[in-house]
Amino acid sequence: MWSFFHKLGSPPWLYGISGSILRWLLPASIVALLAGLAWVLLVVPPDFRQGNSYRIMYIHVPTAVVSMAGYYVMAIAGAIHLIWKMKMADVAMKCAAPIGAALTFLALVTGAIWGKPTWGTWWVWDARITSVLVLLFLYLGVIALYEAFDNKEAASRACAVLSLVGMVNIPIIYKSVDWWYSLHQPASIKFTSESTMDASMLYPLLYMIIVFYALYTCLLLLNMRAELLDRERSKGWVRALLKGSR
Amino acid sequence: MNWQFDSLAALMQMDGHGAFVWSAYGITALVLAILLVAPLNRRKRLLSEIRGEQRRQKAAEEAHASRS
Numbered sequence: 001m002w003s004f005f006h007k008l009g010s011p012p013w014l015y016g017i018s019g020s021i022l023r024w025l026l027p028a029s030i031v032a033l034l035a036g037l038a039w040v041l042l043v044v045p046p047d048f049r050q051g052n053s054y055r056i057m058y059i060h061v062p063t064a065v066v067s068m069a070g071y072y073v074m075a076i077a078g079a080i081h082l083i084w085k086m087k088m089a090d091v092a093m094k095c096a097a098p099i100g101a102a103l104t105f106l107a108l109v110t111g112a113i114w115g116k117p118t119w120g121t122w123w124v125w126d127a128r129i130t131s132v133l134v135l136l137f138l139y140l141g142v143i144a145l146y147e148a149f150d151n152k153e154a155a156s157r158a159c160a161v162l163s164l165v166g167m168v169n170i171p172i173i174y175k176s177v178d179w180w181y182s183l184h185q186p187a188s189i190k191f192t193s194e195s196t197m198d199a200s201m202l203y204p205l206l207y208m209i210i211v212f213y214a215l216y217t218c219l220l221l222l223n224m225r226a227e228l229l230d231r232e233r234s235k236g237w238v239r240a241l242l243k244g245s246r
Numbered sequence: 247m248n249w250q251f252d253s254l255a256a257l258m259q260m261d262g263h264g265a266f267v268w269s270a271y272g273i274t275a276l277v278l279a280i281l282l283v284a285p286l287n288r289r290k291r292l293l294s295e296i297r298g299e300q301r302r303q304k305a306a307e308e309a310h311a312s313r314s
Contacts, residue, residue, distance in 0.1 A: 041271070042249055042257070052260035056270045063274070102277050113270040117263055215278070222285035229292045233299070242297055 009086050011228050012237035018221040026222075029214040036211050040204050047201075056114040061205060062212035064107035064132065068170055070100035070216060071135065074142065075167045078160030088224075090156045091231070093163065094146060095223035099216065101139035108132060119183055127180035131173040138166040 007013045040058035047054040074096035080089035111129065112122045123129070142159045149155030177186040188197045195202055232238050251257040258264050 037271070041267075042251065045248075045250065046261075051263055053263040053266050055260075055263075055267050059270060059274045099281060102281055106274050106277055109273055110270040113266050113273075117266050219281050219285070222282070222289075226285045226288040226292060229289060229296070233292070233296045238296060239300065242293065242300065 009088050011088070011232050011235070012241075014088055015225055015228050015237075015241075018225055022218060022221055022225075025214060026218045029211060029218055032211045033215065036204070036208050040208065044204050045200060050118055053114060053117040056110050058205060058208045060107060060110040060114055062209045063103045063110065065209055066212045066216050067100055067103035067107050067132075067135065068173060069213070070096055070103060071138070071163070071167070071170055073220070074100060074139075075160075075163040078156075078163045081156060082160045082164075091224050091227050092220070093142075093156070093159060095220055095227055097139055097142045097146070097159075099219050099223065101136060101143065103212075103216070104132060104136040104139055108136065115183075124183050126182045126184045127176040128173065128184035131169060131176050134169050135166075135173060138163070138169060141166075 036058075040055055044055070044058075046052045074093050077089045077092035077096060080086050081093060108129070111132075115124070116122050142163055145162055146155045146159050149158065177184055189195050189202065189205070197205070229238060251260075258268070260267050
């Protein structure tokens, strides 16, 4: 167990293992995404009330789910770096921020586009939507804060603290549809009771959520590998790597 | 398993919701493509930068060796 943590803290090991994971996970995720797109756009039946506009759900819900999970990744990586001074955790935190911001942006934009034909408006200051907007600002805040410091160690600590404080927003997003019920509908996927969705619509949604988790993993690893190369450019393992690839 | 649309035109229109559905999917595809290409480009750029640094360093070492 401890040797695993020790390895996880080693840049060449992380670079190597992430490369061998990406070699199959990245093509597999892209193929799975294309198959999923064909499924939700061509095969899944339309909603009896919303018609075809609800097909936006198949990207809106996965981006929203993964943007919140990505926040946990960023905040927990920040905490690990704060407590154990593990450099790889700082790399993970730094790389998680822009991916999370992009996914949150997508959740908001696809939600707005879905809102127009369904609610008759692009935007409403509903509790769910507002708290997700706060999530986007938290991500952007972490990115900006990282750039604001010259001292990267201080930058990393400040970002870790900001992302940990911002973590209170995640349960608020999750519970907002129950606490302040206005326009945004409550969750249809339930873990404790039967979901309020037909299986023909539920399974493709669960599939798309898994695909987006896989894509997120690929994107995070790709960014971490580039960041590692940048930080370790003068180290021996990078030199050895370049010699081998020439 | 049934196909929901009979023709390409029907698929584009989606009973009047096509503009919403396709713009949402289009923006998502664009952002995902950018997210994917950005780290790959950065890696490529870094590798050529590091190679250049190593070449310069090697050249400097050789020049130093020939002078002494």
